[in-house]
Amino acid sequence: xxxxxxxxxxxxxxxxxxxxxxxxxxxxxxxxxxxxxxxxxxxxxxxxxxxxxxxxxxxxxxxxxxxxxxxxxxxxxxxxxxxxxxxxxxxxxxxxxxxxxxxxxxxxxxxxxxxxxxxxxxxxxxxxxxxxxxxxxxxxxxxxxxxxxxxxxxxxxxxxxxxxxxxxxxxxxxxxxxxxxxxxxxxxxxxxxxxxxxxxxxxxxxxxxxxxxxxxxxxxxxxxxxxxxxxxxxx
Amino acid sequence: xxxxxxxxxxxxxxxxxxxxxxxxxxxxxxxxxxxxxxxxxxxxxxxxxxxxxxxxxxxxxxxxxxxxxxxxxxxxxxxxxxxxxxxxxxxxxxxxxxxxxxxxxxxxxxxxxxxxxxxxxxxxxxxxxxxxxxxxxxxxxxxxxxxxx
Numbered sequence: 001x002x003x004x005x006x007x008x009x010x011x012x013x014x015x016x017x018x019x020x021x022x023x024x025x026x027x028x029x030x031x032x033x034x035x036x037x038x039x040x041x042x043x044x045x046x047x048x049x050x051x052x053x054x055x056x057x058x059x060x061x062x063x064x065x066x067x068x069x070x071x072x073x074x075x076x077x078x079x080x081x082x083x084x085x086x087x088x089x090x091x092x093x094x095x096x097x098x099x100x101x102x103x104x105x106x107x108x109x110x111x112x113x114x115x116x117x118x119x120x121x122x123x124x125x126x127x128x129x130x131x132x133x134x135x136x137x138x139x140x141x142x143x144x145x146x147x148x149x150x151x152x153x154x155x156x157x158x159x160x161x162x163x164x165x166x167x168x169x170x171x172x173x174x175x176x177x178x179x180x181x182x183x184x185x186x187x188x189x190x191x192x193x194x195x196x197x198x199x200x201x202x203x204x205x206x207x208x209x210x211x212x213x214x215x216x217x218x219x220x221x222x223x224x225x226x227x228x229x230x231x232x233x234x235x
Numbered sequence: 236x237x238x239x240x241x242x243x244x245x246x247x248x249x250x251x252x253x254x255x256x257x258x259x260x261x262x263x264x265x266x267x268x269x270x271x272x273x274x275x276x277x278x279x280x281x282x283x284x285x286x287x288x289x290x291x292x293x294x295x296x297x298x299x300x301x302x303x304x305x306x307x308x309x310x311x312x313x314x315x316x317x318x319x320x321x322x323x324x325x326x327x328x329x330x331x332x333x334x335x336x337x338x339x340x341x342x343x344x345x346x347x348x349x350x351x352x353x354x355x356x357x358x359x360x361x362x363x364x365x366x367x368x369x370x371x372x373x374x375x376x377x378x379x380x381x382x383x384x
Contacts (some may be wrong), residue, residue: 038368039368039369039370040368040369041366041367041368042367042368042369042371042372043335043337043340043362044335044362044366048366051366073252076248076252077245077248077249077252078245111334112333112334112335112360112362113333113335113359113360113361113362114333114334114335114358114359114360115357115359118276118359119276120276121274121275121276155255158252158255158256159255159256159259161256162256162259162260162263163263166263166267173267173271174271174274174275174276175275175276175277175278175279175297176276177276177277177343177359177361179361179362179363179364180363180364181364182364182365182366185364190364190365190366191365191366191367192366192367192368192371194368195366195367
């Protein structure tokens with residue numbers, strides 16, 4: 001990873017992004033079609049269909065933080081500008097994903113539990129994750145030199161990695177109002193196959209959208225630095 | 236020569252990060268371990284047996300609504316919350332129940348014990364992690380594998 005320059009990765013991602021967005025649009029349209037014609041849950045009725053946005057974005061907000069943390073570790077150890085730039089371009093996406101999780105979750109919660117928000121372990125740790133994303137972005141833009149900002153923000157990302165197992169396993173370690181995991185759990189998924197397929201199609205659609213979004217943010221950061229460098233050299 | 240020096244630096248940075256991570260994860264573990272009773276959102280009726288001074292204490296009790304116990308009497312909802320060990324708590328609630336409160340389904344009640352009856356101020360429905368359409372349940376019932384109500 002430390003042998004790849006930001007420029008090479010940016011060119012590679014941008015060359016792929018056309019196919020990625022096409023795949024994402026196809027998968028998201030298929031998943032919308034599937035969600036509309038899916039049979040309702042026997043207990044929750046139609047309100048459970050918000051799961052097909054809630055669960056993929058929840059997985060992604062955790063997965064993005066994992067990638068961010070690992071690339072921060074690589075960046076700090078090997079002094080790799082590519083890894084730092086990956087972490088820098090992922091955090092706004094992660095923040096948006098965690099906000100979507102919290103908003104869709106509270107709509108779903110109001111429809112099923114009867115409350116928009118409660119302070120149980122899963123909901124609180126997810127809110128903390130969103131605040132760590134916000135803190136990461138604020139740290140990135142609170143220094144004059146981006147190298148210093150990358151250093152400070154990557155320490156925060158590494159510390160924030162501690163929160164990931166807490167979000168994932170909070171429903172198993174403590175009693176919560178939030179239900180337990182349905183797919184990534186011991187003993188296989190606890191939903192019927194048509195729901196599972198719809199969930200996975202929706203997940204891969206949003207994953208492809210995330211990759212497209214990431215490559216655009218990465219490209220913009222790299223091009224902006226190139227421009228700044230050329231202005232400095234011309235002066 | 237240069238490569239050896241670089242490896243040393245990389246090792247140093249790696250150990251530095253490892254120490255940061257270990258310190259923070261230990262502190263988070265200790266905090267959450269010592270606060271585990273506060274982090275738990277509710278207690279089950281079985282846990283109440285070993286707790287003392289529960290009278291007039293604000294509590295959350297969770298479990299299933301016992302079969303054939305949900306009744307509407309004199310403007311109050313009356314039901315029993317039961318857990319896996321068949322210990323139960325009598326609950327009275329005077330407001331509107333959430334839509335998903337049904338017998339043999341999860342529930343969390345928030346309130347106080349007054350004369351051994353739990354007077355709930357907030358009732359939340361707790362649904363589980365199983366999702367399936369009615370047609371799948373009908374199929375399971377035909378095969379005799381359905382274990383719900």
